[in-house]
Amino acid sequence: MTKLIQIFLLILIFIPSYLFAQEDSFQGDPKNSVFLEIGGNAGQYAFNYGRTFHQNGNVKLIGSLGFSFWADPIEGSTIWKPALPVELVALVGKKRHHLELGVGFTSFIESQIDSEFTAGGIVQTEGDSFFAALIPFRIGYRYQKPNKGFFFRIGYTPFFSIPTKMDESWDFQAIHAGIGLGYNF
Template identity: 30%
Template sequence: MKNLIPLLLVIILSSLYSAQAQYSKKFDYQNNFQLELGGHGLIYSINYERILINSELLKTTGQIGIAYYPPFIGFRDVWIPIGINEILSINNHHIEAGVGMVIIREASRDSGNTAIDWFWDGFLSARIGYRYQKPDGRFLFRAGFTPIIETNIFSKLPRELSGKFLSEVHPLAAVSIGYNF
């Protein structure tokens, strides 16, 4: 299971590599901010993305984001999605696939909802989706499948006491709008 995501990424990118490169261009802007609904922030996240490799056909991006949920909502408090995405470009239309992790900061709370003890947790994450972005444009739109995979990689318990390494896969979807600069 844990080797499935990278294998899927390689298969998708290699099968799509035969697309005609003459219709692709490099992105003019290397950075963007995005508001994502759903996805690795669960309900929302605000993300910063930077293009690390900007060729005509393939682009590699690094992305980091944050989502905060007040204690009365009942979710884990802070979500920090981090990922690497590979983008296959055909003019203004792009297919993207990526992997990453979601780092979570949460608290144990007393009956008055006061934080007693703070700790870190995390999920593995993946992305496959569609992106609309003109190579010289300021705005972008993304939609995709963004599953998160619960693990015990941040667990306080030793692995032999805390159960299986991979416990659950949560299928999520996301829609993003962004501004390039």
């Protein structure tokens, strides 16, 4: 009988620790995220996928890739142009509140808009298309729980416009921001 009691006590001691060990392994920080950002590194808006590729203490490094269509209205129609924002962000913080620091590269197709003055007014047409890009920076705040779930981010995102066919100089846009909502899994 004492052997049976000893086995029973051992089971009572080891089962809770086994169960908690399993639970802890599933409560690690999520590695993937999907989110919608208005403004931010894409300029107008973007649907993004992010992946945590490094975590050490209070610092996480996250790479993200997004997709967007930018609207370029001209007289009588709207031209939709694809944009691909890529960003590398460092999150600093351990619990729910994080500082975001990042840099990105947003490539997009730009078109020259040709305007002609006629007797009936101004006629606009789409000219040549060419590659253009932005280099955005990020300083922001991110609310994200340590486990799966929704997150919120807001940031100051100034950017440099890389010289293109139409603009021969670097242009710095100091006033720009973004807000995003997403889900970690």
